[in-house]
Amino acid sequence: xxxxxxxxxxxxxxxxxxxxxxxxxxxxxxGGPRAEALSTALYPHTGRAHIVGLTGGPGxxxxxxxxxxxxxxxxxxxTLGIVAVDPSSPFTGGAILGDRIRMNDxxxxxxxxxxxxxxxxxxxxxxxxAADAVDLMDAAGRSLVLVETVGVGQDEVDxxxxxxxxxxxxVPGLGDDIQALKAGVLEIADVHVVNKADREGASRTVAExxxxxxxxxxxxxxxxxxxxxxxxxxEEGIEPILDxxxxxxxxLKTSGELERRRARIAEARVLKIAxxxxxxxxxxxxxxxxxxxxxxxxxxxxxxxxxxxAILAEGIRxx
Amino acid sequence: xxxxxxxxxxxxxxxxxxxxxxxxxxxxxxGGPRAEALSTALYPHTGRAHIVGLTGGPGxxxxxxxxxxxxxxxxxxxTLGIVAVDPSSPFTGGAILGDRIRMNDxxxxxxxxxxxxxxxxxxxxxxxxAADAVDLMDAAGRSLVLVETVGVGQDEVDxxxxxxxxxxxxVPGLGDDIQALKAGVLEIADVHVVNKADREGASRTVAExxxxxxxxxxxxxxxxxxxxxxxxxxEEGIEPILDxxxxxxxxLKTSGELERRRARIAEARVLKIAxxxxxxxxxxxxxxxxxxxxxxxxxxxxxxxxxxxAILAEGIRxx
Numbered sequence: 001x002x003x004x005x006x007x008x009x010x011x012x013x014x015x016x017x018x019x020x021x022x023x024x025x026x027x028x029x030x031g032g033p034r035a036e037a038l039s040t041a042l043y044p045h046t047g048r049a050h051i052v053g054l055t056g057g058p059g060x061x062x063x064x065x066x067x068x069x070x071x072x073x074x075x076x077x078x079t080l081g082i083v084a085v086d087p088s089s090p091f092t093g094g095a096i097l098g099d100r101i102r103m104n105d106x107x108x109x110x111x112x113x114x115x116x117x118x119x120x121x122x123x124x125x126x127x128x129x130a131a132d133a134v135d136l137m138d139a140a141g142r143s144l145v146l147v148e149t150v151g152v153g154q155d156e157v158d159x160x161x162x163x164x165x166x167x168x169x170x171v172p173g174l175g176d177d178i179q180a181l182k183a184g185v186l187e188i189a190d191v192h193v194v195n196k197a198d199r200e201g202a203s204r205t206v207a208e209x210x211x212x213x214x215x216x217x218x219x220x221x222x223x224x225x226x227x228x229x230x231x232x233x234x235e236e237g238i239e240p241i242l243d244x245x246x247x248x249x250x251x252l253k254t255s256g257e258l259e260r261r262r263a264r265i266a267e268a269r270v271l272k273i274a275x276x277x278x279x280x281x282x283x284x285x286x287x288x289x290x291x292x293x294x295x296x297x298x299x300x301x302x303x304x305x306x307x308x309x310a311i312l313a314e315g316i317r318x319x
Numbered sequence: 320x321x322x323x324x325x326x327x328x329x330x331x332x333x334x335x336x337x338x339x340x341x342x343x344x345x346x347x348x349x350g351g352p353r354a355e356a357l358s359t360a361l362y363p364h365t366g367r368a369h370i371v372g373l374t375g376g377p378g379x380x381x382x383x384x385x386x387x388x389x390x391x392x393x394x395x396x397x398t399l400g401i402v403a404v405d406p407s408s409p410f411t412g413g414a415i416l417g418d419r420i421r422m423n424d425x426x427x428x429x430x431x432x433x434x435x436x437x438x439x440x441x442x443x444x445x446x447x448x449a450a451d452a453v454d455l456m457d458a459a460g461r462s463l464v465l466v467e468t469v470g471v472g473q474d475e476v477d478x479x480x481x482x483x484x485x486x487x488x489x490v491p492g493l494g495d496d497i498q499a500l501k502a503g504v505l506e507i508a509d510v511h512v513v514n515k516a517d518r519e520g521a522s523r524t525v526a527e528x529x530x531x532x533x534x535x536x537x538x539x540x541x542x543x544x545x546x547x548x549x550x551x552x553x554e555e556g557i558e559p560i561l562d563x564x565x566x567x568x569x570x571l572k573t574s575g576e577l578e579r580r581r582a583r584i585a586e587a588r589v590l591k592i593a594x595x596x597x598x599x600x601x602x603x604x605x606x607x608x609x610x611x612x613x614x615x616x617x618x619x620x621x622x623x624x625x626x627x628x629a630i631l632a633e634g635i636r637x638x
Contacts, residue, residue: 039622131623270623270627271627274600274630277631282586300364303362
């Protein structure tokens with residue numbers, strides 16, 4: 001990698017080149033100094049896109065909903081970036097959400113760019129990579145960036161923290177177990193969507209969500225998460241979801257919450273990166289210097305705290 | 320805190336003062352610069368104790384087993400430190416394992432020192448605090464240090480990584496669900512104990528564990544984890560467990576595995592501390608300087624990676 005490579009690719013992405021964007025995302029997914037240099041070059045050009053998180057349990061039809069939302073958003077002349085994140089898969093490029101979407105009509109539309117990302121090992125880094133991928137799509141001029149996750153665990157909640165607006169998708173007739181699992185996810189919802197609303201029990205699920213919302217402590221802002229119903233597979237009820245997203249962004253701006261949310265997003269991202277850097281400094285490159293320090297700890301010549309500080313001080317100097 | 324305070328307390332702990340040890344553990348649990356200074360002062364005096372991890376599912380009778388082991392170890396003239404860790408509890412000093420043990424005959428024996436530790440928030444730090452607590456007991460001259468955990472999750476596995484020998488406690492007749500949960504824990508066992516062996520199905524549980532062990536890839540060393548049965552509540556079968564622990568330590572020494580395990584423990588501890596330091600630098604003190612850097616990220620003037628490096632470089636300079 002040379003500085004010229006990074007500058008050239010950054011320029012292509014800023015021009016809106018789809019090939020440039022694809023290449024940049026490959027860099028981001030691989031991680032390392034090249035990914036960091038590209039992110040750093042593009043970061044000042046971000047901040048225009050509306051970043052929407054989309055999460056919900058397995059079988060809630062998130063990928064179908066993402067496709068329906070993308071199609072409706074295209075009709076409104078928005079351009080889309082979709083990042084599909086699967087923290088549980090050890091493989092990259094597998095047949096997860098984004099790929100299934102890629103296989104259909106949207107594939108021919110240059111206004112919709114889809115990328116799947118999977119986990120890169122126990123040391124984390126997926127949140128960081130997802131955030132950087134969203135930045136690239138933002139810098140490339142995509143006006144609406146959807147971030148989808150598979151599953152309902154803590155990783156998913158972390159990924160959702162990079163979004164301005166979070167859609168949580170439910171379906172009628174889920175058992176209590178799954179509802180309990182989702183408790184942490186429900187709290188981060190700005191828009192609730194009950195998908196497959198033509199199924200039995202849909203109105204009860206809507207009512208349950210509304211009851212749950214009424215029980216939750218009122219947020220500082222004035223936004224009350226709406227509970228919307230749709231049948232994504234038949235593209236029914238999609239427009240009101242896009243309307244709700246636009247209203248939410250307007251409310252974020254009017255209330256000043258957008259600035260606070262941006263500050264929280266910045267803090268969460270920096271925290272994740274700092275923790276990743278710490279882990280990398282100790283474990284990943286396993287420099288000779290770090291190895292010698294660790295040996296001294298094992299021999300009781302150096303205390304663990306002092307060693308951690310020394311390795312971090314060394315490790316973070318890498319550009 | 321002055322340097323004199325730390326030096327004085329460290330000296331008291333090294334002399335074997337029980338009150339000094341109790342006070343030091345309170346420092347460790349509270350965390351911060353004082354805890355770090357004390358750990359650093361005592362670390363060179365550690366490395367003599369045999370550190371034994373004790374884990375297993377809820378209801379496996381770990382606390383009863385710990386009590387029985389402590390009593391038998393006292394009869395062998397060993398001195399004990401017991402650290403009971405409950406990662407799931409948000410409270411410190413609650414009625415968890417160690418406290419239940421404290422309430423009985425062992426409470427009057429100065430040769431057994433028991434301390435409960437609970438979680439200190441989502442930013443972690445419990446593993447670090449547990450490792451530091453073990454160090455204090457080691458420096459205080461306790462020859463056998465037991466680390467107990469409640470539950471069978473990843474946190475518990477992490478805590479067990481600071482032990483030389485790990486006992487995994489099972490009980491007869493647990494369902495498949497719990498066995499599946501324990502898969503990750505079974506792999507870290509150096510000694511298997513089937514407690515409540517007077518119950519129906521005990522011999523089947525022993526047989527199942529032996530089958531599972533036979534299916535597992537052979538470790539690099541020569542140690543094959545024994546599967547022992549006991550009835551801890553009646554103090555039956557306790558001596559063979561102590562014998563197995565002594566044999567395991569002897570095998571660790573002979574094979575050179577002890578040195579490798581010490582190196583792994585050192586690396587795991589330094590990694591945890593580095594990650595905690597990173598999180599603290601970004602989130603905890605929220606220094607004016609860190610706050611200003613984070614604001615610049617929110618305003619897109621500074622990239623998240625650059626901010627993380629800057630905050631870490633600043634944050635880790637704290638003594």
